[in-house]
Amino acid sequence: MQQSMDVIDDDQIQIEDIEIRLLLEAIYQLYGYDFRAYSRASMRRRVMHRLAMSGFPSVTQMTERVLRDRQFFVILLNDLTVNVTEMYRDPEFYRAFREEVIPVLKTFPFIKIWHAGCSTGEEIYSMAILLEEEGLYDRAMLYATDIDKNVLMAAKKGIYPIDAFKQYTENYRRAGGRKSLSEYATARYDSVIMEQRLKRNIVFADHDLATDQVFGEMHVILCRNVLIYFDRPLQERVIRLFDDSLDLGGFLCLGTKESLRFSGNEDAFDVINKSLRIFRKRQIPHNA
Amino acid sequence: MRRTMKAVVMGASWGGLNAFSTILAGLPARFPAAVLLVQHQHASADNRLAWLLSRYSTLPVRAPEDKEEILPGHVYVAPPGYHMLVNEDDTVALSTYRPVHFSRPSIDELFFSAGHAYGAALVGVLLTGANDDGSDGLDYIRRRGGHTLVQSPQSSEAPVMPEAAIIKGAAREVLDLERIGPYLADYLVGL
Numbered sequence: 340m341q342q343s344m345d346v347i348d349d350d351q352i353q354i355e356d357i358e359i360r361l362l363l364e365a366i367y368q369l370y371g372y373d374f375r376a377y378s379r380a381s382m383r384r385r386v387m388h389r390l391a392m393s394g395f396p397s398v399t400q401m402t403e404r405v406l407r408d409r410q411f412f413v414i415l416l417n418d419l420t421v422n423v424t425e426m427y428r429d430p431e432f433y434r435a436f437r438e439e440v441i442p443v444l445k446t447f448p449f450i451k452i453w454h455a456g457c458s459t460g461e462e463i464y465s466m467a468i469l470l471e472e473e474g475l476y477d478r479a480m481l482y483a484t485d486i487d488k489n490v491l492m493a494a495k496k497g498i499y500p501i502d503a504f505k506q507y508t509e510n511y512r513r514a515g516g517r518k519s520l521s522e523y524a525t526a527r528y529d530s531v532i533m534e535q536r537l538k539r540n541i542v543f544a545d546h547d548l549a550t551d552q553v554f555g556e557m558h559v560i561l562c563r564n565v566l567i568y569f570d571r572p573l574q575e576r577v578i579r580l581f582d583d584s585l586d587l588g589g590f591l592c593l594g595t596k597e598s599l600r601f602s603g604n605e606d607a608f609d610v611i612n613k614s615l616r617i618f619r620k621r622q623i624p625h626n627a
Numbered sequence: 628m629r630r631t632m633k634a635v636v637m638g639a640s641w642g643g644l645n646a647f648s649t650i651l652a653g654l655p656a657r658f659p660a661a662v663l664l665v666q667h668q669h670a671s672a673d674n675r676l677a678w679l680l681s682r683y684s685t686l687p688v689r690a691p692e693d694k695e696e697i698l699p700g701h702v703y704v705a706p707p708g709y710h711m712l713v714n715e716d717d718t719v720a721l722s723t724y725r726p727v728h729f730s731r732p733s734i735d736e737l738f739f740s741a742g743h744a745y746g747a748a749l750v751g752v753l754l755t756g757a758n759d760d761g762s763d764g765l766d767y768i769r770r771r772g773g774h775t776l777v778q779s780p781q782s783s784e785a786p787v788m789p790e791a792a793i794i795k796g797a798a799r800e801v802l803d804l805e806r807i808g809p810y811l812a813d814y815l816v817g818l
Binding site: 596 | 694706709712714725726731736739767770771
């Protein structure tokens with residue numbers, strides 16, 4: 340056994356914490372991305388992970404590089420934001436959406452859906468396919484937003500590795516898909532490209548939930564596994580933003596481990612499906 | 628000697644269900660620390676593991692929500708498809724960041740964050756498994772002054788993970804599976 344005596348004491352932890360806060364401040368001031376209210380533990384792990392990969396002796400030295408080298412910043416940005424998702428992640432959610440939300444949407448003449456934090460787009464195409472199968476696509480406008488312009492570009496392209504796509508097929512089936520997922524994509528070498536027609540009513544736009552404003556009169560907001568990256572005050576801000584962006588009777592869908600419990604705005608919503616986190620904004624304003 | 632510990636973190640891969648149920652069965656009802664554990668599993672496994680383990684434990688066992696408060700005497704099982712981390716304010720942080728060591732949840736994610744938050748008031752336990760997730764995190768816990776236990780390779784269904792930690796020098800104690808539960812009870816409760 341070669342136990343090293345390299346103790347990491349609380350002083351060193353405190354210094355690292357300060358360095359990480361300064362890094363996030365530098366990113367905000369120079370590039371405008373605001374990670375200062377993100378969940379500490381996850382941010383820290385990602386920063387330390389990039390630090391280990393890049394070989395800098397300290398976070399401060401990495402910050403220096405971030406300030407001078409935009410390309411390096413883009414690599415770090417990818418570490419800090421990428422939410423690795425899949426098509427029909429949590430198939431039971433899509434099944435519940437089909438059974439419990441779609442019937443209501445069918446009574447609307449026009450449907451606006453905001454997918455906040457769409458990452459590389461797997462879930463927006465899942466929703467587009469579901470709408471098409473339910474005969475609602477032509478009436479729908481889907482707004483796919485993310486903080487990171489690079490992942491938005493990937494989302495817009497809609498190209499996914501064929502190995503992953505095989506797994507999505509199983510998700511799609513469990514989600515209650517009516518056809519075969521392969522009917523919505525074209526294989527090319529070891530990738531698949533989502534069909535062009537699925538994209539015609541999707542608008543891709545960059546939007547930062549930490550700093551940007553209301554995204555008008557939505558009927559459905561999907562924001563799954565994004566809130567987990569935020570600290571509680573920012574979660575509260577974002578839930579308020581969603582409340583303000585939703586029409587009365589509009590639906591809010593969160594990740595299955597995310598909750599309105601800590602948001603201070605629980606009263607504004609009815610629970611439609613508890614375990615799959617589907618909520619509905621009350622028809623009568625709660626503060627009326 | 629009684630020690631004031633905030634948490635026990637445990638990780639396992641292959642053979643983990645048997646190891647966790649054996650250990651949890653050995654913990655007393657008035658266990659003074661929180662227990663957080665990661666078992667490698669497929670994302671579609673749902674929360675079955677928490678339910679299964681609750682049958683072996685006198686402590687409440689659950690798969691937590693994001694930002695849920697971490698309480699002493701409770702067992703938190705990382706939900707499949709999410710990394711489970713610890714925030715300094717004693718809450719759970721979940722993430723869907725990319726898999727680490729091909730795993731989500733990853734043991735290292737839990738161990739590094741808990742080591743950071745709790746320092747010397749932490750016990751890390753690395754159990755049976757067939758890859759090397761957890762050994763870096765366990766070594767970090769040791770370097771933060773925490774106590775570290777590794778399941779003996781001969782008592783492990785898959786010895787790769789414990790061996791990786793032992794070779795790294797991350798283990799303060801190497802124990803057979805049957806001894807880990809009683810050891811933790813003794814170490815924290817002084818029974």
